Amino acid sequence: MTPSHIKIALVGNPNIGKTTLFNKLCGLSQKTGNYPGVTIDKKKGKFKFNTSEFEVIDLPGINSLYAKSKDEELVITYLADKNKADFPDKIIVTVSALNLKRNLYLFHQIKDLEIPIILAVNMVDIAEKRGIFIDEVKLESIVRCPVIKISAKTGLGLDKLKTALTTEYNVTKSTQHYTTELSDNELSSLKETHQKESNYHTFLAITHQDIDVNSVLEKNNTTARKLKVNESILRYKYINSYLSSVLTIDKSKANDFTTKADKLLLHPFWGYVIFSVILFTIFQSLFVIAAYPMDWIDNLTSNFGALSKSWMPEGYLNDLISDGIVPGIGGVLIFIPQIAILFLFFSFLEESGYMSRIVFLMDKLMQKLGMSGKSVVPLMSSLACTIPGIMAARAIENKKERLITILIAPLLTCSARLPVYVILISLVVPDTYYGPFNLQGLAMFGMYFIGILASFIVALIFKLLLKGQFKGSLLLEMPHYLWPSAKNTLITVWKNVSSFVINAGKIILATSVILFVLATKGGDDFDNAHSITTKQYSTLSAEELNVKVASFQLENSYLGMIGKTIEPAIKPLGYDWKIGIALISSLAAREVFVASMSTIYSINSEENLTIKNRLAQERNAETGELTFTLATSISLLLFYAFSLQCFSTIAVTYKETKSIKWTAIQFIYMSVFAYLAAFIAYQLLA
Amino acid sequence: MNYKLSDIKTNQSGIISNVIDNPLISKLFEFGLLPGANFKVLNIAPFNGPISILIEDTRIALRRKEAEFIIVDC
Numbered sequence: 075m076t077p078s079h080i081k082i083a084l085v086g087n088p089n090i091g092k093t094t095l096f097n098k099l100c101g102l103s104q105k106t107g108n109y110p111g112v113t114i115d116k117k118k119g120k121f122k123f124n125t126s127e128f129e130v131i132d133l134p135g136i137n138s139l140y141a142k143s144k145d146e147e148l149v150i151t152y153l154a155d156k157n158k159a160d161f162p163d164k165i166i167v168t169v170s171a172l173n174l175k176r177n178l179y180l181f182h183q184i185k186d187l188e189i190p191i192i193l194a195v196n197m198v199d200i201a202e203k204r205g206i207f208i209d210e211v212k213l214e215s216i217v218r219c220p221v222i223k224i225s226a227k228t229g230l231g232l233d234k235l236k237t238a239l240t241t242e243y244n245v246t247k248s249t250q251h252y253t254t255e256l257s258d259n260e261l262s263s264l265k266e267t268h269q270k271e272s273n274y275h276t277f278l279a280i281t282h283q284d285i286d287v288n289s290v291l292e293k294n295n296t297t298a299r300k301l302k303v304n305e306s307i308l309r310y311k312y313i314n315s316y317l318s319s320v321l322t323i324d325k326s327k328a329n330d331f332t333t334k335a336d337k338l339l340l341h342p343f344w345g346y347v348i349f350s351v352i353l354f355t356i357f358q359s360l361f362v363i364a365a366y367p368m369d370w371i372d373n374l375t376s377n378f379g380a381l382s383k384s385w386m387p388e389g390y391l392n393d394l395i396s397d398g399i400v401p402g403i404g405g406v407l408i409f410i411p412q413i414a415i416l417f418l419f420f421s422f423l424e425e426s427g428y429m430s431r432i433v434f435l436m437d438k439l440m441q442k443l444g445m446s447g448k449s450v451v452p453l454m455s456s457l458a459c460t461i462p463g464i465m466a467a468r469a470i471e472n473k474k475e476r477l478i479t480i481l482i483a484p485l486l487t488c489s490a491r492l493p494v495y496v497i498l499i500s501l502v503v504p505d506t507y508y509g510p511f512n513l514q515g516l517a518m519f520g521m522y523f524i525g526i527l528a529s530f531i532v533a534l535i536f537k538l539l540l541k542g543q544f545k546g547s548l549l550l551e552m553p554h555y556l557w558p559s560a561k562n563t564l565i566t567v568w569k570n571v572s573s574f575v576i577n578a579g580k581i582i583l584a585t586s587v588i589l590f591v592l593a594t595k596g597g598d599d600f601d602n603a604h605s606i607t608t609k610q611y612s613t614l615s616a617e618e619l620n621v622k623v624a625s626f627q628l629e630n631s632y633l634g635m636i637g638k639t640i641e642p643a644i645k646p647l648g649y650d651w652k653i654g655i656a657l658i659s660s661l662a663a664r665e666v667f668v669a670s671m672s673t674i675y676s677i678n679s680e681e682n683l684t685i686k687n688r689l690a691q692e693r694n695a696e697t698g699e700l701t702f703t704l705a706t707s708i709s710l711l712l713f714y715a716f717s718l719q720c721f722s723t724i725a726v727t728y729k730e731t732k733s734i735k736w737t738a739i740q741f742i743y744m745s746v747f748a749y750l751a752a753f754i755a756y757q758l759l760a
Numbered sequence: 761m762n763y764k765l766s767d768i769k770t771n772q773s774g775i776i777s778n779v780i781d782n783p784l785i786s787k788l789f790e791f792g793l794l795p796g797a798n799f800k801v802l803n804i805a806p807f808n809g810p811i812s813i814l815i816e817d818t819r820i821a822l823r824r825k826e827a828e829f830i831i832v833d834c
Contacts, residue, residue, distance in 0.1 A: 173817065176792050299785075299786065340803040340805070434810055434821045437823065438808065547822075549784070549821070550820070550821050551791070551820055551821075552819035
């Protein structure tokens with residue numbers, strides 16, 4: 075009988091193409107949790123094969139069933155409890171043919187949990203080209219579970235894998251190869267007393283010191299730690315005992331590209347030069363290449379606003395759509411090019427195997443800052459979005475290193491800041507070239523640099539303030555360099571862009587509507603705006619009068635009142651009440667700033683201009699001076715560089731640290747930092 | 761001759777002869793850094809940074825502090 079709905083989980087070491095397999099199986103029908111990013115909580119997807127429907131969970135890559143990091147803990151807890159509702163019917167343990175021995179270690183651990191598993195040997199195509207051949211029939215007879223050779227990249231063997239998933243098979247208990255100190259009888263009786271699911275579950279509970287079995291340990295003259303160490307030795311001994319019978323290596327075909335490439339990419343000097351060039355290329359592309367589609371989107375939005383304004387019958391609804399919702403949506407869409415480019419690069423770096431090299435290159439420097447080389451990946455992810463960055467910090471084993479990484483992550487320039495930077499930079503920096511460099515691109519690089527510098531300084535401060543519980547360690551595998559699959563990369567980009575648009579879009583759209591309503595409703599003065607201004611400016615022409623009425627209305631709307639209330643606090647930073655409104659509205663998400671500015675300034679303007687032109691023309695109603703002077707723009711840039719205007723970050727910091735104290739410290743230090751930096755900049759420049 | 765892995769220069773190879781007991785020992789073993797394993801030092805990061813070694817067919821990066829626990833024969 076074939077069950078119609080089968081839950082499967084993908085487990086495996088990091089860097090073995092597990093995500094490629096997941097993408098190949100599920101295509102675009104996957105949910106990515108709530109946020110975009112490289113590392114995601116629990117990724118779920120679906121696919122159909124014959125009459126069966128499959129639900130797939132892609133778990134983070136782990137090295138063994140001994141939890142060292144939060145990521146590993148998550149997987150181990152998930153696999154430990156068979157009675158949980160979402161426990162998988164089958165587990166696919168993916169191993170890489172290029173790295174069979176080490177990957178089989180984890181496979182055997184999972185096999186001993188006595189749950190139905192399938193061993194998928196990935197990358198067999200690349201392995202065979204390099205002279206590595208695996209006898210899967212022989213391997214199957216040894217490990218006694220289905221063994222399937224696949225290539226997740228080309229799709230080779232996937233139908234076989236799917237067929238194996240629909241086939242029932244009995245879990246066979248094999249001879250254990252993890253302890254010589256404890257006898258099977260002892261483990262079995264402990265299993266009964268502590269109600270564990272298998273002998274190996276019992277063994278894990280002993281070595282994790284979850285159950286107290288001192289008398290048994292003493293009797294056998296051993297400790298939990300000795301058991302663990304001995305397990306590794308025994309398991310490798312066992313794997314070595316059969317490996318040569320399933321694995322043939324033709325040395326003449328061996329390709330040592332990775333070692334050669336590492337000679338250059340990990341070179342004490344050139345390695346860093348190349349890394350800097352890669353970073354610089356990413357930033358230049360973000361500005362120069364993304365600028366074209368961004369312009370199209372900006373123009374499209376303003377044209378669309380004009381179109382909807384003239385097509386629909388006049389009235390409040392028309393205004394709400396043309397001046398509130400359309401610019402609001404435009405503020406979301408304008409993100410797409412930059413996010414897509416950023417994730418394209420990240421996905422490429424991750425899949426090619428270069429990310430691990432960055433960890434290697436940066437470890438010493440990061441240690442000086444109280445972090446680990448492993449902090450670089452979360453921090454680089456934070457350049458796309460802080461949320462996945464903070465979540466990726468789970469891979470860091472040491473608590474202090476992890477906390478510092480989380481605390482400073484929001485200082486790095488996330489993509490939500492980009493639209494704010496783009497607009498402000500385009501107002502004050504000329505769009506010319508200095509040699510091969512675009513000046514605006516350089517200014518953008520400068521903003522990234524400021525974020526990185528600030529994060530380093532703050533990290534140093536936290537390093538000195540925090541007492542380290544124990545020394546951190548670094549142990550990581552450096553995968554073979556592989557050419558990333560285009561399809562896989564595109565799926566990653568698509569997933570991240572779409573989930574960003576949906577999540578940020580909801581906030582931005584809601585804020586735009588609320589802003590519009592608040593800006594177009596007000597007290598008595600607002601309702602009587604026409605008669606008040608007519609009395610005051612009786613000599614003006616009808617056209618001039620309309621402008622006065624509109625700005626009087628905005629000032630006396632609910633939104634205007636809020637802006638006026640906070641004006642004294644932000645005046646020293648060079649902001650008027652209109653910018654104040656945008657600041658408040660972007661408290662939940664900083665990307666709202668551009669949409670808010672666009673909504674606020676389109677309310678009292680007759681033409682449908684692009685956002686940039688609107689801001690460039692904006693003048694102070696009293697003094698007649700340009701609102702966005704150099705001093706104000708720089709002050710705003712710095713404010714946005716340092717302030718924590720993102721509810722999602724606050725939520726995820728709390729979720730990851732489980733500490734109100736550290737969540738509050740992060741918000742407060744960043745707010746104070748932002749205000750002071752903006753204040754000093756404005757006072758010096760104005 | 762016995763050396764610490766942390767003292768080995770780039771491109772030198774040998775066999776791990778012993779791992780001194782330390783809090784990370786089980787983690788080192790899991791990564792295949794076991795007595796009897798063949799290794800080759802591939803890259804060393806500047807300023808006493810981490811070391812990248814080839815152990816059997818796997819490339820592993822580790823810090824100097826960890827490498828000091830590993831006694832090698834070469």
